Amino acid sequence: MKAPRGTQDILPGTSEKWQYVENALIELCKKYNYREIRTPIFEHTELFQRGVGDTTDIVQKEMYTFEDRGGRSLTLRPEGTASVVRSFVEHKVFGHPMQPTKLFYIGPMFRYERPQQGRMRQFYQFGIEALGSADPAIDAEVMALAMAAYQELGLKSLKLVINSLGDSESRKQHREALIKHFDPHREELCEDCQVRLDKNPLRVLDCKKDREHPAMETAPSVLDYLNEESSEYFEQVKSYLDVMEIPYVVDKNLVRGLDYYNHTAFEIMSDAEGFGAITTLSGGGRYNGLVEDMGGPETPGIGFALSIERLLMALEAEGIELPVNEGIDCYFVALGDQAEKEAVRLTYQLRKAGVQVDKDYLGRKIKSQFKSADRLKAKYVIVLGENELEAGQANVKFMETGEQKEVSLTELVTYLKNELAGGN
Numbered sequence: 001m002k003a004p005r006g007t008q009d010i011l012p013g014t015s016e017k018w019q020y021v022e023n024a025l026i027e028l029c030k031k032y033n034y035r036e037i038r039t040p041i042f043e044h045t046e047l048f049q050r051g052v053g054d055t056t057d058i059v060q061k062e063m064y065t066f067e068d069r070g071g072r073s074l075t076l077r078p079e080g081t082a083s084v085v086r087s088f089v090e091h092k093v094f095g096h097p098m099q100p101t102k103l104f105y106i107g108p109m110f111r112y113e114r115p116q117q118g119r120m121r122q123f124y125q126f127g128i129e130a131l132g133s134a135d136p137a138i139d140a141e142v143m144a145l146a147m148a149a150y151q152e153l154g155l156k157s158l159k160l161v162i163n164s165l166g167d168s169e170s171r172k173q174h175r176e177a178l179i180k181h182f183d184p185h186r187e188e189l190c191e192d193c194q195v196r197l198d199k200n201p202l203r204v205l206d207c208k209k210d211r212e213h214p215a216m217e218t219a220p221s222v223l224d225y226l227n228e229e230s231s232e233y234f235e236q237v238k239s240y241l242d243v244m245e246i247p248y249v250v251d252k253n254l255v256r257g258l259d260y261y262n263h264t265a266f267e268i269m270s271d272a273e274g275f276g277a278i279t280t281l282s283g284g285g286r287y288n289g290l291v292e293d294m295g296g297p298e299t300p301g302i303g304f305a306l307s308i309e310r311l312l313m314a315l316e317a318e319g320i321e322l323p324v325n326e327g328i329d330c331y332f333v334a335l336g337d338q339a340e341k342e343a344v345r346l347t348y349q350l351r352k353a354g355v356q357v358d359k360d361y362l363g364r365k366i367k368s369q370f371k372s373a374d375r376l377k378a379k380y381v382i383v384l385g386e387n388e389l390e391a392g393q394a395n396v397k398f399m400e401t402g403e404q405k406e407v408s409l410t411e412l413v414t415y416l417k418n419e420l421a422g423g424n
Contacts, residue, residue: 006112006121016324018124021311022106025126025149032145034102034128039083041108045073050293051082056203057192062111076110080127081287081303082294088131089296100132106308118278118310127284127305131291134300136233139264139286140240146268146282146304147246150311154320157272158281160246163254163265164234165202165285166226171262174225175201185215206255221252230263237264261285264302272317281314282306327377329420332359333369335385343384346394346412353413355420373399380416 003009010018026036045065052058064076077083084103088094093101106126115121128145130138143160150158165171178201186194189210196203204210205219226234241248254265265285284304291299315322330350334343343359350357358376360369366383373381383395393406396416407415 004121006115008120008122013326016326017312017322018308020322020324021153021308022126024153025104025106028145028148028152029104029128032102032141034104034130034145037084037087037103037105038107039077039080039087039105042074042076043083043086045075047082047086047294048075048078051085051290052079053200058111062113064110064112078109078111080105080107080109080125080305081129081290084127084129084303085131085290085294085296085301088129088299089291089294094132094291094297094299100130100138102128102130104128118307118313120309124308125305126308127303129301129303131301132299134288136236136264137240139237139302140244140246142284142302142304143241143248143266144244144246146266146284146306149306150268150281150314153311153315153322155270155272155314155318157270157275157314157318159269159271160241160248161251161254161267161269162237162241162248163251164223164226164230164237165255165262165265166222166230167262168289170222170226170230171202174220174222177220177225178202178204181218181220182215185213188213188215202255205253216253219253223250223252233263261287263288266304268306270314270317272314275314275317281310327379328358329356329378330358330380330382330416331369331373331376331378332357333366333373333381333383334359335366335383336389339384339386339389342389342409343382346382346384346409349413350416353417355413355416379420382412382416 029036045063048063049059054060058078063078066074068074084105088101104127107124108122109125110122112121113119126149128142130142143162147158147160166174179197182189182193182197182201182204186197189197189204190207193204193207193210196207202222205216210216238248254267255261263286265283267283268281269279270281271279282304284302286300286302288300290301291297332343332347334340347357347359358378360372364372370381378399381397381399383397388394391406392409394409394412395404396407396412397404
């Protein structure tokens with residue numbers, strides 16, 4: 001038996017890196033006052049059809065959809081925003097006195113696509129959503145948090161790319177211009193883009209197959225169709241990024257792959273050598289109108305999501321070693337039945353006291369037990385045999401220096417806690 005295609009096992013040795021990254025992201029969210037939300041892994045299919053958009057590749061090609069025993073159509077979540085907004089509306093969070101509502105999530109998402117490095121069918125996303133504010137400053141805050149998510153882990157080869165998709169009026173005018181521009185080339189475009197041209201022409205600009213088509217270079221920019229309000233909003237977003245001294249590049253062809261985006265859209269790229277052909281690390285944007293589509297009151301929103309897998313790839317590409325502590329505090333070496341029982345008791349007491357400790361459970365000889373301690377990178381080895389039991393002491397060896405000390409069994413827990421705390 002093997003894991004299904006497009007999934008992976010994250011084994012010890014690697015899982016510690018995941019834990020480190022996830023903990024760093026959680027601590028970052030605390031600084032920005034974002035609180036965790038956990039939503040179901042599967043939702044009613046209609047949620048993603050309405051929220052993500054019928055014309056997107058995700059809904060048309062990539063969702064894992066099934067019927068439950070009651071005949072209800074359910075889908076494994078392909079992204080996080082729709083679920084967060086559904087929860088926001090269902091639980092009437094918009095009525096809470098503290099607004100905007102600032103949330104983050106970490107968890108698995110599912111999309112049926114060709115597996116490749118950094119893009120699996122089950123993948124893990126960290127994302128944030130800020131609901132209830134139309135202030136351009138919160139757009140800048142979201143982008144600042146997104147950049148900090150990488151920078152605080154040591155990444156340097158980053159590029160923030162931004163664009164404005166405008167409001168509904170601006171998008172309508174741009175939509176008509178795109179149809180007029182691409183229609184003469186319709187037969188030259190891929191089958192998907194021929195459909196997109198009628199249903200959602202903005203998505204043509206996001207096509208991977210036709211990206212080199214000459215018509216892409218001369219496609220009308222949405223920036224040329226922004227009305228005064230949309231243009232002013234975009235200028236304010238940029239001014240806040242300037243105030244924080246966060247560098248960015250404006251890309252007129254940047255669009256996001258989900259239908260709910262408007263106004264601000266952004267992506268963060270890796271410029272690291274050897275990272276790969278697909279340089280996008282994360283992306284997000286504003287989605288005013290999505291809460292109303294879910295049955296809630298008029299509520300503006302903005303968010304972003306990043307791939308944990310691609311974050312770890314970027315760290316590797318830049319040669320950044322995470323300070324993951326792979327060792328343990330103590331390892332018990334016990335010889336004889338009575339020593340074994342005492343070792344079990346003391347191991348339990350040490351763990352209750354917050355000390356990381358393990359022992360042998362295979363009845364191995366002393367040499368093999370010391371080898372296990374070495375493999376586990378134990379700071380201290382506690383040796384307990386018949387002689388030590390008679391004396392009421394344990395032999396404590398500090399592995400880095402080889403120094404040894406006899407410590408009373410009644411004082412062992414206190415002694416080790418003090419030593420591990422630096423002797424204070």
